[in-house]
Amino acid sequence: MYRIKTIIIFLAANLFFAFSTTTNSETGKGHSYLDTGVYYSDIEIPLSFEKEQIKALESGIVFNLELRFQIIDVRNWRLDRNIGALTQIYTIEFNAFTRRYSVTNNNTGWQVSMSTINEVSSYLSKIKKLPLVDDSLLSLEANYRVFLDSGLRARDVSRWIKTLSFWREGLDSDLEQIQWQLFN
Amino acid sequence: MATIQLNPKTTKKIIFSLIFLSASSLLALMFSADNPNEINKVQFSLIAVNVFSFIVFLFLVFLSAKKLIEDYKQNKLGAKLRLRMALAFGGLAIVPAIVLFFFAINFMNKGISVWSDADVEQGLNNALMLGRSALDEKIQQGLFETSNLALGLTGIESIDQQLQQLVKTSNAEQLVVLDSDLQVLSSSSDQINRLNPRMPTRLEIEQANLKQSWTSLDSTPNGSYLIRVLVPVLSFSSNQKPLYLQAFFSVDPKLSMMADSVEETYARYGRLSFMKTPIQYSYVLTLAIVVLLALLLAIYGSIEFAERLVKPIEALEKQTGPAKNKIRLPETKDESDEITALVQSFIQAQKEAAWSDVAKRMAHEINNPLTPIQLSAERIKKRYSSVFKGEDLDFITHSTETIVNQVEVLRGMVNAFGKFAEEPTLKIESFNIISVIKESIGLYSKKDNKKIFRLNLHSESCTVQADEQKLRQVFNNLIKNALDATVKGSSPAINIKTNKMEINNRPCIELTISDNGKGFEPNIVGNAFEPYVTTKTKGKGLGLAIVKHIIEEHMGHIELQNRDKQGASVVITLPLFQPKKG
Numbered sequence: 001m002y003r004i005k006t007i008i009i010f011l012a013a014n015l016f017f018a019f020s021t022t023t024n025s026e027t028g029k030g031h032s033y034l035d036t037g038v039y040y041s042d043i044e045i046p047l048s049f050e051k052e053q054i055k056a057l058e059s060g061i062v063f064n065l066e067l068r069f070q071i072i073d074v075r076n077w078r079l080d081r082n083i084g085a086l087t088q089i090y091t092i093e094f095n096a097f098t099r100r101y102s103v104t105n106n107n108t109g110w111q112v113s114m115s116t117i118n119e120v121s122s123y124l125s126k127i128k129k130l131p132l133v134d135d136s137l138l139s140l141e142a143n144y145r146v147f148l149d150s151g152l153r154a155r156d157v158s159r160w161i162k163t164l165s166f167w168r169e170g171l172d173s174d175l176e177q178i179q180w181q182l183f184n
Numbered sequence: 185m186a187t188i189q190l191n192p193k194t195t196k197k198i199i200f201s202l203i204f205l206s207a208s209s210l211l212a213l214m215f216s217a218d219n220p221n222e223i224n225k226v227q228f229s230l231i232a233v234n235v236f237s238f239i240v241f242l243f244l245v246f247l248s249a250k251k252l253i254e255d256y257k258q259n260k261l262g263a264k265l266r267l268r269m270a271l272a273f274g275g276l277a278i279v280p281a282i283v284l285f286f287f288a289i290n291f292m293n294k295g296i297s298v299w300s301d302a303d304v305e306q307g308l309n310n311a312l313m314l315g316r317s318a319l320d321e322k323i324q325q326g327l328f329e330t331s332n333l334a335l336g337l338t339g340i341e342s343i344d345q346q347l348q349q350l351v352k353t354s355n356a357e358q359l360v361v362l363d364s365d366l367q368v369l370s371s372s373s374d375q376i377n378r379l380n381p382r383m384p385t386r387l388e389i390e391q392a393n394l395k396q397s398w399t400s401l402d403s404t405p406n407g408s409y410l411i412r413v414l415v416p417v418l419s420f421s422s423n424q425k426p427l428y429l430q431a432f433f434s435v436d437p438k439l440s441m442m443a444d445s446v447e448e449t450y451a452r453y454g455r456l457s458f459m460k461t462p463i464q465y466s467y468v469l470t471l472a473i474v475v476l477l478a479l480l481l482a483i484y485g486s487i488e489f490a491e492r493l494v495k496p497i498e499a500l501e502k503q504t505g506p507a508k509n510k511i512r513l514p515e516t517k518d519e520s521d522e523i524t525a526l527v528q529s530f531i532q533a534q535k536e537a538a539w540s541d542v543a544k545r546m547a548h549e550i551n552n553p554l555t556p557i558q559l560s561a562e563r564i565k566k567r568y569s570s571v572f573k574g575e576d577l578d579f580i581t582h583s584t585e586t587i588v589n590q591v592e593v594l595r596g597m598v599n600a601f602g603k604f605a606e607e608p609t610l611k612i613e614s615f616n617i618i619s620v621i622k623e624s625i626g627l628y629s630k631k632d633n634k635k636i637f638r639l640n641l642h643s644e645s646c647t648v649q650a651d652e653q654k655l656r657q658v659f660n661n662l663i664k665n666a667l668d669a670t671v672k673g674s675s676p677a678i679n680i681k682t683n684k685m686e687i688n689n690r691p692c693i694e695l696t697i698s699d700n701g702k703g704f705e706p707n708i709v710g711n712a713f714e715p716y717v718t719t720k721t722k723g724k725g726l727g728l729a730i731v732k733h734i735i736e737e738h739m740g741h742i743e744l745q746n747r748d749k750q751g752a753s754v755v756i757t758l759p760l761f762q763p764k765k766g
Binding site: 055056058059060061095096097098100102104109111112113114115116119123157160161162164165 | 312401450463
């Protein structure tokens with residue numbers, strides 16, 4: 001009887017922590033879908049630029065939005081298996097002559113131009129159809145989960161200078177990790 | 185507590201490696217100083233190297249300073265001189281380095297301030313405005329032309345053909361018709377991406393609706409510029425969704441190049457201005473580390489240099505006596521002049537050596553004829569005691585006995601000289617020194633003088649490590665001297681007092697024997713410990729010299745002085761434990 005009670009408490013605690021994780025990921029969301037043999041993802045991230053980041057952008061510092069995807073095979077009673085990782089980088093820069101922001105997808109080279117930082121935030125907050133993984137690499141029985149870590153980084157500014165810019169709110173910012181099930 | 189001691193050779197290797205490492209990293213820093221971005225990349229590792237050197241130097245300086253201060257506290261000969269020299273050399277290096285540091289920072293800050301000069305900033309802003317103004321006319325031309333082109337569109341059915349026709353007759357590079365959902369309905373170019381056209385954003389569509397037009401100047405990845413114009417197509421009003429015509433006009437390559445150059449300079453200036461303060465901090469920090477490293481090196485060097493300078497003096501001092509472990513009473517030496525103390529110590533040692541040598545020679549030279557003289561006197565007495573009678577016999581007997589007695593006196597003197605010249609051969613053992621003192625007093629206590637001795641002992645038992653026989657000889661000698669000094673007094677008194685104390689963290693016993701005799705004559709006090717100095721008619725003048733010799737063999741200290749009112753006192757300070765040999 002005592003043993004059963006212990007198991008129930010252990011399971012309840014696990015469930016609580018599992019829900020806690022879900023709650024944390026509410027700030028962003030993502031989902032994946034299969035299209036012509038490739039899994040694509042649509043993501044929504046709560047991207048916003050800090051004052052110092054906007055100031056830095058307008059001063060000519062280039063920023064990178066880094067999206068680091070990881071596909072993990074979550075296995076019961078065994079260690080999880082890392083299936084693959086993908087990094088998508090968007091470069092954001094401000095052109096003082098045109099007074100416009102340009103966003104370049106480093107993986108495809110596609111560039112868009114926007115007149116306000118809010119437009120940039122909105123554009124990068126909702127990214128659609130990011131190719132993630134080839135269907136042939138996956139097993140239908142497995143339980144795949146996609147983890148996305150994203151963050152804004154000031155490019156070409158060394159860690160040393162960032163450390164010495166301690167009075168600023170931070171030139172680099174990380175967004176909360178989001179995760180979702182690969183198979184719907 | 186265990187003390188850390190580094191092998192001098194290892195220390196030397198560490199120091200030279202660190203100097204090389206720091207110098208190389210600083211040189212690297214100096215040569216990369218032309219480009220602030222390059223500094224940023226290497227700064228972290230270079231600073232890390234210097235911080236590491238700084239920590240190691242700090243540790244070495246700490247060890248050296250600790251040793252120096254410990255030596256100073258223990259009152260080791262030369263420590264004060266070393267400390268003074270280290271402070272003087274260190275001070276000579278520290279003051280100019282600090283002054284230089286603040287001047288360098290001031291000049292550097294002034295230099296960096298030039299980067300973000302207000303005039304330069306205004307000039308760059310004006311250049312940007314000028315460039316934009318130069319393109320404004322082109323943008324207005326493009327807007328006028330695009331509005332006319334939009335009016336020329338007659339219907340959606342043959343839109344592709346119309347766009348092809350219009351692009352040929354206009355200055356536009358490309359024409360695109362799209363709806364409010366940003367769906368491209370038609371384009372004058374088969375390859376929509378040829379010019380990497382920018383699709384308008386929703387905000388731009390809204391602006392085009394509001395103001396009936398939207399213009400923008402776009403940069404391309406290859407550094408050229410495009411004029412983009414967006415106007416509503418009013419002639420298609422029957423259509424449910426509003427349509428828009430977007431036209432691209434190229435900018436003259438020369439103008440594009442100049443605009444790009446101005447923009448690049450402006451951006452570089454902006455980056456430098458933005459990073460000015462952290463770069464300033466970085467330079468200050470680097471300079472501070474360099475100065476601190478130099479200072480630490482100077483302090484370490486000054487300590488080592490002072491030690492090397494004083495080393496020969498210490499070696500000289502060691503030669504003059506077993507000074508290493510000798511107790512030094514702070515009040516007994518004028519510390520302000522260690523060199524004088526050393527010279528005095530050296531002269532004293534020379535004197536002792538000379539006396540020792542004389543004593544040895546005298547003992548040898550006098551001892552040789554003594555035996556034949558004594559034997560001859562005894563033979564004369566034996567032969568003539570049967571020949572002479574009466575007065576003659578008395579004369580012969582008295583004369584030969586006088587010769588034999590005086591020979592004995594001479595032999596005693598020779599033995600005393602011999603003992604004085606003996607090399608220190610202590611037989612160290614642990615014993616209760618209070619008992620030995622009491623036994624010595626007992627030896628000279630008689631019924632009529634028992635009340636003379638007044639004891640004030642700190643304890644009934646105090647164990648010391650020393651040569652018991654030699655210390656017994658010391659106490660006997662001093663008590664006998666005190667008794668001799670007080671024998672003619674009306675109410676003679678000899679005070680014997682012991683006290684336990686610590687000198688330089690070493691436990692010691694202090695023994696004071698004071699009497700109320702006539703005291704030492706003023707001309708004797710200063711050199712009473714020197715051999716052959718005495719006021720006694722029958723004294724050999726070796727007693728106090730031997731006493732001092734024995735006390736110093738035990739790493740102790742002895743001094744004598746006349747008391748304020750009457751009499752004299754002898755103070756002996758003796759360590760309770762003898763240092764281990766080797």
